[in-house]
Amino acid sequence: MSLIKGKVLIAQGGGPTAVINQSFVGAALEARKFPQVTRVYGAMHGIKGIVNEELCDLTEATTHNLEAVARTPSSGLFSTRDKPTVDYCRKIFEVCRAHDVRYFFYIGGNDSADACRIVNEQARSDRYELRVIHIPKTIDNDLKVTDHCPGYGSAAKFVAQAFSGANLDNRALPGVYIGVVMGRHAGFLTAASALARTFDDDGPHLVYVPERAFTRKQFTQDVQAVFLKHKRCVIAVSEGIVDAKGKPIAEQFSGGERDSHGNVQLSGTGALGDLLSSWIKADTKITRVRADTLGYLQRSFLGCVSEVDAAEAREVGEKAAQYAIWHNLDGSVAIHRVGDYAVKYFLTPLHTVAQKTSEMPAKFINKKGNNVTDAFIRYARPLIGAMPTVARLSAPRVRKVLNK
Amino acid sequence: MSLIKGKVLIAQGGGPTAVINQSFVGAALEARKFPQVTRVYGAMHGIKGIVNEELCDLTEATTHNLEAVARTPSSGLFSTRDKPTVDYCRKIFEVCRAHDVRYFFYIGGNDSADACRIVNEQARSDRYELRVIHIPKTIDNDLKVTDHCPGYGSAAKFVAQAFSGANLDNRALPGVYIGVVMGRHAGFLTAASALARTFDDDGPHLVYVPERAFTRKQFTQDVQAVFLKHKRCVIAVSEGIVDAKGKPIAEQFSGGERDSHGNVQLSGTGALGDLLSSWIKADTKITRVRADTLGYLQRSFLGCVSEVDAAEAREVGEKAAQYAIWHNLDGSVAIHRVGDYAVKYFLTPLHTVAQKTSEMPAKFINKKGNNVTDAFIRYARPLIGAMPTVARLSAPRVRKVLNK
Numbered sequence: 077m078s079l080i081k082g083k084v085l086i087a088q089g090g091g092p093t094a095v096i097n098q099s100f101v102g103a104a105l106e107a108r109k110f111p112q113v114t115r116v117y118g119a120m121h122g123i124k125g126i127v128n129e130e131l132c133d134l135t136e137a138t139t140h141n142l143e144a145v146a147r148t149p150s151s152g153l154f155s156t157r158d159k160p161t162v163d164y165c166r167k168i169f170e171v172c173r174a175h176d177v178r179y180f181f182y183i184g185g186n187d188s189a190d191a192c193r194i195v196n197e198q199a200r201s202d203r204y205e206l207r208v209i210h211i212p213k214t215i216d217n218d219l220k221v222t223d224h225c226p227g228y229g230s231a232a233k234f235v236a237q238a239f240s241g242a243n244l245d246n247r248a249l250p251g252v253y254i255g256v257v258m259g260r261h262a263g264f265l266t267a268a269s270a271l272a273r274t275f276d277d278d279g280p281h282l283v284y285v286p287e288r289a290f291t292r293k294q295f296t297q298d299v300q301a302v303f304l305k306h307k308r309c310v311i312a313v314s315e316g317i318v319d320a321k322g323k324p325i326a327e328q329f330s331g332g333e334r335d336s337h338g339n340v341q342l343s344g345t346g347a348l349g350d351l352l353s354s355w356i357k358a359d360t361k362i363t364r365v366r367a368d369t370l371g372y373l374q375r376s377f378l379g380c381v382s383e384v385d386a387a388e389a390r391e392v393g394e395k396a397a398q399y400a401i402w403h404n405l406d407g408s409v410a411i412h413r414v415g416d417y418a419v420k421y422f423l424t425p426l427h428t429v430a431q432k433t434s435e436m437p438a439k440f441i442n443k444k445g446n447n448v449t450d451a452f453i454r455y456a457r458p459l460i461g462a463m464p465t466v467a468r469l470s471a472p473r474v475r476k477v478l479n480k
Numbered sequence: 481m482s483l484i485k486g487k488v489l490i491a492q493g494g495g496p497t498a499v500i501n502q503s504f505v506g507a508a509l510e511a512r513k514f515p516q517v518t519r520v521y522g523a524m525h526g527i528k529g530i531v532n533e534e535l536c537d538l539t540e541a542t543t544h545n546l547e548a549v550a551r552t553p554s555s556g557l558f559s560t561r562d563k564p565t566v567d568y569c570r571k572i573f574e575v576c577r578a579h580d581v582r583y584f585f586y587i588g589g590n591d592s593a594d595a596c597r598i599v600n601e602q603a604r605s606d607r608y609e610l611r612v613i614h615i616p617k618t619i620d621n622d623l624k625v626t627d628h629c630p631g632y633g634s635a636a637k638f639v640a641q642a643f644s645g646a647n648l649d650n651r652a653l654p655g656v657y658i659g660v661v662m663g664r665h666a667g668f669l670t671a672a673s674a675l676a677r678t679f680d681d682d683g684p685h686l687v688y689v690p691e692r693a694f695t696r697k698q699f700t701q702d703v704q705a706v707f708l709k710h711k712r713c714v715i716a717v718s719e720g721i722v723d724a725k726g727k728p729i730a731e732q733f734s735g736g737e738r739d740s741h742g743n744v745q746l747s748g749t750g751a752l753g754d755l756l757s758s759w760i761k762a763d764t765k766i767t768r769v770r771a772d773t774l775g776y777l778q779r780s781f782l783g784c785v786s787e788v789d790a791a792e793a794r795e796v797g798e799k800a801a802q803y804a805i806w807h808n809l810d811g812s813v814a815i816h817r818v819g820d821y822a823v824k825y826f827l828t829p830l831h832t833v834a835q836k837t838s839e840m841p842a843k844f845i846n847k848k849g850n851n852v853t854d855a856f857i858r859y860a861r862p863l864i865g866a867m868p869t870v871a872r873l874s875a876p877r878v879r880k881v882l883n884k
Contacts, residue, residue, distance in 0.1 A: 092652045117878060131878040144871030150648030152873045157653070174881045241780035244554030248496045249561070253776070272782065346750010346773050368775030369750050372657065376645035378676065379868040380783065464783040467548030469556045474521060474535040477578045 078404035082178030089184035093227030102393025122156035229385030229459035232268035240272035251364030269312035279310025288445035417458035482808035486582030493588035497631030506797025526560035633789025636672035644676035655768030673716035683714025692849035821862035
């Protein structure tokens with residue numbers, strides 16, 4: 077057990093998820109059990125809050141309040157897109173040292189893992205005892221090492237329920253429906269659109285992910301073929317789809333806005349969906365084409381949580397406190413899948429998760445690059461938990477007496 | 481009691497809702513109880529299915545199947561946007577007469593009510609005994625006479641949950657968030673964005689409905705004022721907002737596509753949200769502006785149903801069968817609100833609901849025309865049923881030791 081006496085500091089970074097507060101509350105409540113932990117602090121707005129010394133004392137939050145926050149989507153401690161430089165980390169230190177912080181837990185994606193790595197190295201080179209644990213979180217499901225990421229299951233459930241409903245709507249009033257799904261480089265969330273397919277002819281009929289080159293010609297031919305067969309077509313497409321040269325199709329509409337990580341804005345605009353609609357109208361004879369961009373609802377919609385995802389998000393938070401305080405370790409908490417379906421947790425070095433991201437394995441995408449495989453369904457279905465069911469009317473047709 | 485022996489025919493028209501199948505199944509199961517009803521038929525794709533004689537025999541559907549369909553969103557019998565002319569109605573008749581249909585129940589909005597009226601008049605002038613009941617349904621909540629419309633409560637719940645989540649997301653990563661909500665002429669659904677506000681500074685901070693003229697100047701000034709106060713701003717805006725001359729702001733982006741009722745396409749495009757974003761960026765110094773168009777998810781998302789709405793949708797279907805078969809009446813089923821909160825049902829003449837629509841009463845919109853009133857909240861909150869709760873962290877701030 078680590079005998080280092082001092083404070084715990086917890087922060088949340090990057091895009092919120094429906095269950096990110098489960099991780100924060102899991103870490104806070106677990107950390108409060110240890111006598112060598114003098115206080116549990118939360119940083120407001122991630123590492124920016126540390127630098128600005130905007131901290132709150134979670135030791136004085138009630139358990140009831142923390143449990144209620146755990147069930148609330150989005151980052152209860154607020155978030156930031158700041159990426160720390162070495163100078164930025166120096167400031168983080170001054171604050172940690174000044175407040176006797178000895179355990180730092182940062183919940184986020186690969187950028188947050190990288191921040192953890194830098195802070196950890198800085199601590200070591202300064203000979204300051206600071207345990208740093210990265211707690212994984214991302215709806216993109218694109219972190220290295222871990223089988224999957226907390227936050228993904230709930231976002232995937234939202235996407236599955238959205239497309240299941242859109243498919244029913246499209247059956248009632250046929251046409252082409254395009255749903256644009258979040259995902260800059262990894263298609264996992266877009267692929268989740270297929271998880272609620274029940275009947276053979278259920279949509280989405282076409283699924284396009286950033287891992288495969290997207291061409292207008294192939295796209296409109298695919299749509300035409302589906303439309304001929306089913307007289308309708310439901311399409312799921314990642315916001316991050318790229319052309320044969322790897323250039324995002326959406327990039328020309330972004331107005332050039334970039335975040336501090338150099339990423340072009342993809343979400344919060346309906347331009348990609350509208351462009352794809354216009355291509356279908358121009359290249360085929362289909363007239364009724366509708367495009368929705370699922371947008372921020374995917375990560376923050378109230379009341380669409382996978383119970384599996386919520387439980388795992390809670391546990392990675394608890395494990396962070398245990399690894400750091402029981403075991404005196406640094407690293408990133410990762411998930412190992414066992415059986416069908418259970419998980420075990422382990423700690424992986426921070427550098428194995430920092431910066432890099434994963435893409436969908438080739439076995440999850442069909443040969444044509446326009447749909448997902450059964451292997452993906454088997455992988456992802458346990459993560460979204462229980463789903464509402466859909467039914468089709470089963471009633472015999474009446475024999476015509478006039479229009480025979 | 482009507483002693484007319486013959487068949488019942490049920491159809492669904494217009495945009496689907498999350499609970500429209502409750503009405504269809506309520507009518508079908510209730511009608512099956514009467515001995516003078518020889519068969520209960522369903523028309524596929526609304527009145528288009530009648531004209532094409534595409535009917536199914538609901539008498540041979542199992543109760544289990546019908547109940548499962550009742551819980552499934554979107555129109556289980558499929559839908560149509562066709563608006564019947566007198567000729568069209570003549571064809572409906574030939575089919576009704578050929579199949580000995582004596583009770584016709586059509587579930588839909590004001591256009592469907594109008595179809596009912598025409599069919600009913602045609603029947604009378606042809607001296608053909610045909611009871612016609614319009615069963616109300618619309619997420620727009622814009623039908624005349626009735627206190628509110630089945631379908632609205634569930635769509636309102638979706639919008640409330642979407643904005644509650646978007647508000648939490650916007651608190652975590654501040655900026656301006658615009659959510660574009662369905663609603664061509666009536667702002668009820670957009671107003672529902674305010675139903676999940678819990679804390680005084682919760683968004684949406686601004687709510688724009690089609691009932692008030694929308695100007696760029698007032699809009700960007702409103703946004704600037706909210707942003708100064710809260711350092712963030714969440715905005716709900718109807719897709720149908722109009723300028724001072726009554727011209728839809730979105731009209732210039734529609735590409736001119738119109739349905740058979742002459743309505744310009746507003747949904748299924750992100751252009752309005754993107755336009756409003758560009759106005760904010762141009763007229764203020766705010767840089768982080770995101771716009772989502774909630775789109776078709778509002779009416780078909782799987783797993784977001786108001787239990788109040790579902791029960792009422794079921795009952796208007798049951799009442800339709802009772803009015804027609806017990807009481808030998810034609811008309812449109814309407815809801816009367818009693819107490820806080822209960823309802824009673826009554827029948828109103830078809831012409832009182834046909835064609836015309838309602839708008840939000842003035843008492844539901846604030847004087848500035850940029851928000852809803854408490855009167856609206858009191859009106860609408862019972863309709864959305866139980867809502868997930870949200871919590872804010874309550875922990876004392878830590879005193880600064882460095883950046884004092």
